[in-house]
Amino acid sequence: MTDTAAPVVFVLNGPNLNLLGMREPEIYGHDTLDDIAGRLEDRAQELGLSVDVRQSNHEGHLVDWLHEAQAVGAKAVLLNAGAYTHTSVALHDAIKGIKTPVIEVHLSNPHKREEFRHKSYVGMAAKATVAGFGPASYIVALDAVLHL
Numbered sequence: 636m637t638d639t640a641a642p643v644v645f646v647l648n649g650p651n652l653n654l655l656g657m658r659e660p661e662i663y664g665h666d667t668l669d670d671i672a673g674r675l676e677d678r679a680q681e682l683g684l685s686v687d688v689r690q691s692n693h694e695g696h697l698v699d700w701l702h703e704a705q706a707v708g709a710k711a712v713l714l715n716a717g718a719y720t721h722t723s724v725a726l727h728d729a730i731k732g733i734k735t736p737v738i739e740v741h742l743s744n745p746h747k748r749e750e751f752r753h754k755s756y757v758g759m760a761a762k763a764t765v766a767g768f769g770p771a772s773y774i775v776a777l778d779a780v781l782h783l
């Protein structure tokens with residue numbers, strides 16, 4: 636169990652990330668989102684933080700959760716927006732519209748992949764980006780919260 640009195644970090648996951656574990660494992664690995672959430676909870680406890688891990692396939696949910704992160708005073712947001720990374724002006728504006736620092740997270744390194752993944756509307760607004768470490772990207776990003 637994560638200490639709920641500890642500062643909370645929202646970990647928001649976008650479309651198709653509910654399929655982690657069976658989705659293109661040669662790119663994304665074999666861990667499920669639940670596996671990753673479990674590891675994040677353990678690491679958060681070590682760091683004196685707590686995590687609130689969520690996933691939605693719907694862009695507007697991610698926008699609402701970014702607003703909520705600010706409203707509840709979250710310490711930071713880790714955001715893997717999945718494919719919305721490369722398309723969503725709404726997420727870009729939401730990140731710019733809140734004061735809560737947002738760290739963009741990707742399992743893969745989008746810059747090593749198809750050209751349409753090279754543009755990130757999230758990265759253009761986020762404080763920082765962690766990408767390419769597989770599931771460990773989330774842990775590296777959580778550790779980085781203490782350096783914000």
Ligand code: DQA
Pocket residue numbers: 650651652715716717718719720740741742743744745752
């Ligand atoms: C991803 C990279 C995106 O390009 C892709 O659409 C995803 C996953 C990643 O974590 O590597 O859904 O965000």
